[in-house]
Amino acid sequence: MKAYAMLGLNETGWIHKDDPVCGPLDAICRPVALAPCTSDVHTVWEGAIGDRHNLVLGHEGVGEVVQVGGLVKDFAPGDVVIMPAITPDWGSREAQRGYSVHSGGMLGGWKFSNGKDGVFAEKIHINEADANLALLPKEISPETGCMLPDMMPTGFHASEMAKVTFGESVAVIGIGPVGLMCLRGAVLRGASRVIGVGSRPICVEVARKYGATDIISYKDGPIDDQILEMTEGEGVDRVLIAGGDVDTFAPAIRMLKPGGAIGNVNYLGSGDYVKIPRLDWGVGMGHKTIHGGLMPGGRLRMERLASMIVHGRVDPSLMITHRFEGFEHIEDAIKLMKDKPRDLIKPVVFI
Numbered sequence: 001m002k003a004y005a006m007l008g009l010n011e012t013g014w015i016h017k018d019d020p021v022c023g024p025l026d027a028i029c030r031p032v033a034l035a036p037c038t039s040d041v042h043t044v045w046e047g048a049i050g051d052r053h054n055l056v057l058g059h060e061g062v063g064e065v066v067q068v069g070g071l072v073k074d075f076a077p078g079d080v081v082i083m084p085a086i087t088p089d090w091g092s093r094e095a096q097r098g099y100s101v102h103s104g105g106m107l108g109g110w111k112f113s114n115g116k117d118g119v120f121a122e123k124i125h126i127n128e129a130d131a132n133l134a135l136l137p138k139e140i141s142p143e144t145g146c147m148l149p150d151m152m153p154t155g156f157h158a159s160e161m162a163k164v165t166f167g168e169s170v171a172v173i174g175i176g177p178v179g180l181m182c183l184r185g186a187v188l189r190g191a192s193r194v195i196g197v198g199s200r201p202i203c204v205e206v207a208r209k210y211g212a213t214d215i216i217s218y219k220d221g222p223i224d225d226q227i228l229e230m231t232e233g234e235g236v237d238r239v240l241i242a243g244g245d246v247d248t249f250a251p252a253i254r255m256l257k258p259g260g261a262i263g264n265v266n267y268l269g270s271g272d273y274v275k276i277p278r279l280d281w282g283v284g285m286g287h288k289t290i291h292g293g294l295m296p297g298g299r300l301r302m303e304r305l306a307s308m309i310v311h312g313r314v315d316p317s318l319m320i321t322h323r324f325e326g327f328e329h330i331e332d333a334i335k336l337m338k339d340k341p342r343d344l345i346k347p348v349v350f351i
C-alpha cells in the first residue's frame with residue numbers, strides 16, 4: 001500500500017509498505033477523509049518522541065471499513081466510521097484502572113503515528129474494532145467527522161481535567177483548533193468569563209463564535225500581567241493550555257486563583273523541565289493543581305461527542321479553513337500545518 005510517512009527526523013515522504021493484517025478482533029479501513037495534526041509536526045520536525053524511520057503519519061480520520069476479523073460483532077465492510085486517534089487495549093490493567101489511554105505503558109493507547117503506522121495510508125489497521133470504532137452519524141459530513149478523532153476529545157479533555165464548572169472564569173492559552181475546542185468545552189461546562197489567548201485573526205473570530213468573552217495576544221506583553229490586570233489582580237479559576245511551551249506554566253500558575261486548576265493538553269515537544277514559580281505556587285501551599293493528559297479515545301467517547309455535533313452543541317466545521325481533494329494532497333496539508341499561515345486553523349483532505 002501507498003502511505004505518507006516520517007522517513008526520519010525532519011523528513012517526510014511517500015513510501016510503499018505491506019498491507020496491514022487483520023486480527024480476529026480488528027478491522028481494516030480505507031481512508032475517506034483525513035487531517036494532519038500539530039502533533040505530527042512535533043513528531044517529525046521537533047523529534048519530540050525520538051527518531052522514527054518509515055513510520056506512517058496521521059491519527060485523524062474518517063474511514064470506510066473494508067475488512068473485519070472473525071470476532072468483530074458491530075461493524076461490517078461498507079460502514080463509514082470515526083477512527084479515534086487513541087485506540088487503547090481495553091483488556092489492559094491500565095484500562096481497568098481507568099486510564100485506558102495509557103494501556104500497555106505511558107501514552108500506550110496512542111498507537112497511530114506513534115506506536116504503529118498511522119492513518120495516512122491506503123489501508124488502516126484498527127485494533128479491537130468493536131471498542132475503538134464508532135459509526136459516523138449520517139448528519140455529520142466526513143470532513144467535519146475529521147474533527148472527532150482528536151480535536152474535540154483533546155480540547156474537551158482540558159476542561160474535564162481542570163473541572164470547569166458553572167460561573168467560573170477560565171483562561172484558554174492557545175486558540176488553534178485544540179484551544180478552540182478547549183474554549184468551547186469550557187463554555188459548555190458553564191464558564192462565565194472565558195479569555196482566549198492567541199493572535200491569528202481567523203482563530204480570534206472563531207473563538208468569539210464559540211463564546212470567548214475576551215481575547216488577548218501573547219504578543220502584546222506577558223499574558224499573566226494582562227490577565228491579572230483584567231481581573232483586578234484576582235486571576236482566573238481555571239487555566240486550559242493548548243499552546244506555548246514549557247515556559248507557559250509559570251504565567252499559568254501566576255494567573256490562577258488559589259484553589260484553581262490547570263488542564264494542559266499541549267504536547268511539549270522540546271525542553272527538559274517545566275518550571276513551577278515557588279512564590280506564585282503559594283510557596284508550595286497554594287492549592288493550585290496542574291493536570292496534563294492525553295485525550296481519552298475509544299468508541300463511547302466518539303459516539304458521545306458525535307452526538308453533541310448532531311444535537312447542535314458544537315459545530316467543529318467552523319475550524320476547517322482549507323480543503324483538499326485527493327490522497328496525494330496529504331503532503332500539502334501537513335506542510336500547511338507545519339508552516340501555520342495566518343489564515344489556517346485546520347486543513348482536511350477528502351480522499
Ligand code: NDP
Nearest residue numbers: 038039174175176177178198199200218243244267294295
Ligand atoms: P496551533 O499551533 O494551531 O495553536 C497554538 C496556539 O497557541 C495558537 O493560538 C498560538 O497563537 C498560541 N501560541 C503560540 N505560542 C504561544 C505562546 N508563547 N504563548 C501563548 N500562546 C501561544 O496548535 P493546535 O491547536 O493544532 O495544537 C495545540 C497543541 O495541542 C499542540 O501542541 C498539539 O500537539 C497538542 N495536541 C495534544 C493532544 C493531546 O491529546 N493532549 C492531541 C492533539 C494535539 P497564534 O494565534 O499566534 O498562532
Ligand code: ZN
Nearest residue numbers: 037038039150
Ligand atoms: Zn493529534
